[in-house]
Amino acid sequence: MQIQRRILLKSGLAAAAAAAGLGPTAVGAQQAPVRFVVPYPPGGSADVAGRLFAQKMSDVLGRQVVVDNRPGGGTVIASEFVARSAPDGLTIMQINPSHLIVEAAMKNLSFNLMRDFVPVSLIASTPMLLVVNPSLPVQNVRELVALAKSKPGQLNYASGGIGGITHLTTELFKRRAGIDMVHVTYKGVASTVQAVVSGDTPLAINDLPTYLPLVKAGKVRALAVLSDKRTPDAPDLPTMAEAGVPGVVSEVWYGLLAPKGTPRDLLARLNAAASAAAGDAGTRERARTAGLALTASTPEQFGTFLAAEIDKWSQLVKDVDLKL
Numbered sequence: 412m413q414i415q416r417r418i419l420l421k422s423g424l425a426a427a428a429a430a431a432g433l434g435p436t437a438v439g440a441q442q443a444p445v446r447f448v449v450p451y452p453p454g455g456s457a458d459v460a461g462r463l464f465a466q467k468m469s470d471v472l473g474r475q476v477v478v479d480n481r482p483g484g485g486t487v488i489a490s491e492f493v494a495r496s497a498p499d500g501l502t503i504m505q506i507n508p509s510h511l512i513v514e515a516a517m518k519n520l521s522f523n524l525m526r527d528f529v530p531v532s533l534i535a536s537t538p539m540l541l542v543v544n545p546s547l548p549v550q551n552v553r554e555l556v557a558l559a560k561s562k563p564g565q566l567n568y569a570s571g572g573i574g575g576i577t578h579l580t581t582e583l584f585k586r587r588a589g590i591d592m593v594h595v596t597y598k599g600v601a602s603t604v605q606a607v608v609s610g611d612t613p614l615a616i617n618d619l620p621t622y623l624p625l626v627k628a629g630k631v632r633a634l635a636v637l638s639d640k641r642t643p644d645a646p647d648l649p650t651m652a653e654a655g656v657p658g659v660v661s662e663v664w665y666g667l668l669a670p671k672g673t674p675r676d677l678l679a680r681l682n683a684a685a686s687a688a689a690g691d692a693g694t695r696e697r698a699r700t701a702g703l704a705l706t707a708s709t710p711e712q713f714g715t716f717l718a719a720e721i722d723k724w725s726q727l728v729k730d731v732d733l734k735l
Contacts, residue, residue, distance in 0.1 A: 441664050443691065444475035445681075446496075448504040450489030453480045455600050456620040459507050459701050460535040462663050467688035484576055485513045485735065487520065494522040498670040500677030506666050508576045515728040517735040524668070524721070530713040531678060532685040533668035533706040535698065537619045538638035539580060539650070539661045542631040544610040552634050552654035555614075559590035567593045570601045571611035574735045577603070579724065580637065581616045581660040582731045584651070588660045609629055618663045619644060620702035637661045641642075644702055659733060662722050664706070664720075666713055678710055 438666040445468070449461040452475060458480065465476040481489040486509055494503035504518045514524055541552065549555040559566045570577040573596055585592055586667075593613045595604045598623055600617075608630050612656050615622075616637065635654040636642050651659040667685060669678060688694055688709035708716070 444477045446479045446502045448489050449478045450486040455620050464688045467694050468638045468684040471684040481696045494527040496670050498672035503667050505668050511724040515725040516733040527671050528668040532682050533666045533713050535703045536664040537703050538636050540622050540633050541616050541635045542622050542633050547613045556588045563591040564596050566594045567612045567723040568614040569606045571599050571603050584659050588656045621629040624691045
């Protein structure tokens with residue numbers, strides 16, 4: 412799925428700061444930093460995106476923006492912390508589709524994304540890849556589907572945990588392809604990658620930045636990209652629809668939320684800073700090298716997008732009868 416509301420700003424940091432009424436000391440550089448909460452450990456595309464944005468947002472806001480990694484509970488720990496934080500513009504949280512899956516599948520959470528947070532901006536996106544260990548005797552998706560159908564319940568796939576986007580996306584692929592595979596869970600992305608590279612678990616779906624370097628190195632074989640169009644980072648790689656399994660579109664996107672009650676003027680400042688980071692040429696190039704496309708939006712656009720994504724992932728959670 413390509414995010415339709417992408418607004419890559421062409422203005423520089425100074426212009427964005429002026430438009431938001433900000434200067435290098437406008438918000439008090441000597442005061443407390445802005446806490447940029449990332450619900451995952453350091454490393455991986457989520458952390459990379461967070462650090463890219465935090466650096467440039469600091470330049471615009473005139474105060475330090477610090478990445479605060481709070482992994483655990485499938486994004487729940489980070490969400491609970493931010494939901495309880497003061498709505499003073501000093502705490503923001505990076506969100507991705509896994510938050511929506513967890514909320515749809517887990518009972519009795521102390522927070523609700525639409526009730527307890529307010530949108531700030533989309534910030535980045537990246538497509539997902541279907542990869543296999545090179546020892547698996549398949550060269551394309553059709554051959555993989557044929558192999559899985561010949562061995563129902565015998566082919567394993569890896570994910571970083573039950574209820575994550577990699578798990579749900581692979582379940583979507585299974586249903587669209589009409590195949591039966593066994594889910595093998597690992598503790599995070601790094602363990603999943605190691606399992607696929609070693610061949611312990613021969614198949615996985617994950618974001619492009621995680622696996623593209625390994626594809627180029629010949630350590631895994633990519634079969635398809637899960638976007639609705641081919642990616643310029645791997646232009647020879649077909650989409651899932653081109654590969655024979657339509658309806659399997661999954662993109663990892665990242666956005667920013669703030670605690671409910673954050674004043675509109677502070678949201679505007681945070682949004683301007685995020686937009687300036689997305690429009691900065693150097694930041695875009697570093698993101699592109701990491702396999703990320705930077706994105707900006709208004710809070711209202713992100714709110715509309717988020718509501719649609721909640722509906723999408725909630726329906727898939729129901730379809731697979733996922734309970735966490």
